[in-house]
Amino acid sequence: SEAKSGRTDLIFLIRFRHCCLLRNQRCLLAYLYDRLLRIRALRWEYGSVLPNTIQFHMSAEEVEWFNRYKKSLATYMRSVGGEEGLDLTQDIKPPKSLYIEVRCLKDHGEFEIDDGTTILLKKNSQHFLPRWKCEQLIRQGVLEHILS
Amino acid sequence: MSEAYFPVGPGLGLEENFLSLDDILMSQEKLPGRAESALPRLALALGKGGGGAESVPEGSKLEIPLWLAKGLHDSKRRIISVEPPKIYKEAWRTVFSADANVVDLHKMGPYYYGFGSQLLNFDNPENPEIAQTVSNCVYHLQTFISRFRRIMDSSQNAYNEDTSALVARLDELERALFQVGQKGLNDFQCWEKGQASQITASSLVQNYGKRKFAEVDG
Numbered sequence: 001s002e003a004k005s006g007r008t009d010l011i012f013l014i015r016f017r018h019c020c021l022l023r024n025q026r027c028l029l030a031y032l033y034d035r036l037l038r039i040r041a042l043r044w045e046y047g048s049v050l051p052n053t054i055q056f057h058m059s060a061e062e063v064e065w066f067n068r069y070k071k072s073l074a075t076y077m078r079s080v081g082g083e084e085g086l087d088l089t090q091d092i093k094p095p096k097s098l099y100i101e102v103r104c105l106k107d108h109g110e111f112e113i114d115d116g117t118t119i120l121l122k123k124n125s126q127h128f129l130p131r132w133k134c135e136q137l138i139r140q141g142v143l144e145h146i147l148s
Numbered sequence: 149m150s151e152a153y154f155p156v157g158p159g160l161g162l163e164e165n166f167l168s169l170d171d172i173l174m175s176q177e178k179l180p181g182r183a184e185s186a187l188p189r190l191a192l193a194l195g196k197g198g199g200g201a202e203s204v205p206e207g208s209k210l211e212i213p214l215w216l217a218k219g220l221h222d223s224k225r226r227i228i229s230v231e232p233p234k235i236y237k238e239a240w241r242t243v244f245s246a247d248a249n250v251v252d253l254h255k256m257g258p259y260y261y262g263f264g265s266q267l268l269n270f271d272n273p274e275n276p277e278i279a280q281t282v283s284n285c286v287y288h289l290q291t292f293i294s295r296f297r298r299i300m301d302s303s304q305n306a307y308n309e310d311t312s313a314l315v316a317r318l319d320e321l322e323r324a325l326f327q328v329g330q331k332g333l334n335d336f337q338c339w340e341k342g343q344a345s346q347i348t349a350s351s352l353v354q355n356y357g358k359r360k361f362a363e364v365d366g
Contacts, residue, residue, distance in 0.1 A: 010188060010189075012185075012187050012188070012190065012220075012227050013187075013188060013189050013190060015219070015227070016187075016190055016193065016216075016219075016220065018219075019215070019216055019219030019220060020216075022219070023215050023216075023219075026166060026172065027172060029166075030156070030166070030167045030168070030169055030172055031169075033156070033167050034155060034167075034169060037153055037154065037155060037156075040152070040153075041151075041152035041153035041154075041352075042152075042352065043152075044151070044152035045151055045152050045350035045351075045352060046352060092151070092347075093344060093345050093346065093347060094344070094345050095345060096345045100347075131347075134347075135347055138348070138349060139347065139348075139349055139350045140349070140350070141349040141350070141354065144349075145346050145347045145348070147342065147343065147346055
């Protein structure tokens with residue numbers, strides 16, 4: 001209303017306010033974008049199912065974004081590497097052997113491996129297991145990879 | 149979190165990266181300026197007011213953050229004019245070229261290089277000198293790199309402690325470079341020990357173990 005009344009000296013005030021609005025907008029956008037970058041990193045570092053403690057802190061839109069990202073990634077991985085697709089989130093570090101030695105860091109209950117046998121993952125127990133079964137559990141902090 | 153998380157880095161040269169948190173922090177740093185005309189109602193906002201809707205009189209000295217300076221500045225200087233902070237001026241240039249070791253660049257403004265590059269956005273007769281001063285600071289970086297190398301070569305384990313005193317005097321850009329160097333060294337040592345193929349827990353998970361989160365309802 002003051003602009004309409006023709007007071008040109010207030011143009012500075014308007015410009016100042018506009019700068020502040022743009023600044024706030026920038027800060028908010030950068031914050032939200034950084035959150036998305038971290039959520040995306042979770043898919044690679046943690047896995048496709050996020051623990052409740054993390055999901056609790058995500059907004060509904062962020063959860064939906066994560067699900068859509070998961071889907072895009074899965075579609076892409078299926079499309080490369082022939083018939084079965086290629087799991088890019090496995091073997092992030094070059095594997096040296098098919099089986100690895102792991103130690104259990106917390107109780108995780110029963111764990112079934114490919115030939116049907118089940119293993120009890122109790123804290124401090126050590127096992128010799130196929131690498132591809134353990135990788136995710138190691139990343140999640142349940143198992144620890146022991147080098148011989 | 150460090151493996152797959154790639155934050156938006158700061159911009160290079162005259163352009164900031166809009167989404168870069170580093171650039172946002174950097175553009176919060178203040179520079180001295182002057183009101184070129186009376187600024188009605190802005191006294192409180194610019195730190196000069198008492199409480200009412202006072203005006204900033206023409207010619208008053210102001211300290212404003214870079215983002216505001218960029219927004220209010222125009223080549224005709226109708227609203228405000230700005231000048232580079234002391235540390236970018238001639239006097240400091242001689243200090244840098246004399247002995248870069250002496251200078252605590254973090255105290256000069258933690259974003260010395262980034263802020264200096266942004267100053268070149270305001271056409272200012274001193275711009276060539278500013279550019280020169282900032283590039284002279286590269287000597288600062290070089291002396292720290294050679295110091296860093298010597299520390300790394302001397303003792304493998306103790307270097308973590310020795311470097312914190314070193315890092316305290318680096319500005320943010322130098323610190324980022326330092327961290328990259330350290331990571332490279334760590335990765336190499338890891339590979340030497342045969343740990344390059346060891347699967348590790350996500351650093352996010354490790355951090356969660358240390359922090360307590362609010363109770364989750366189902």
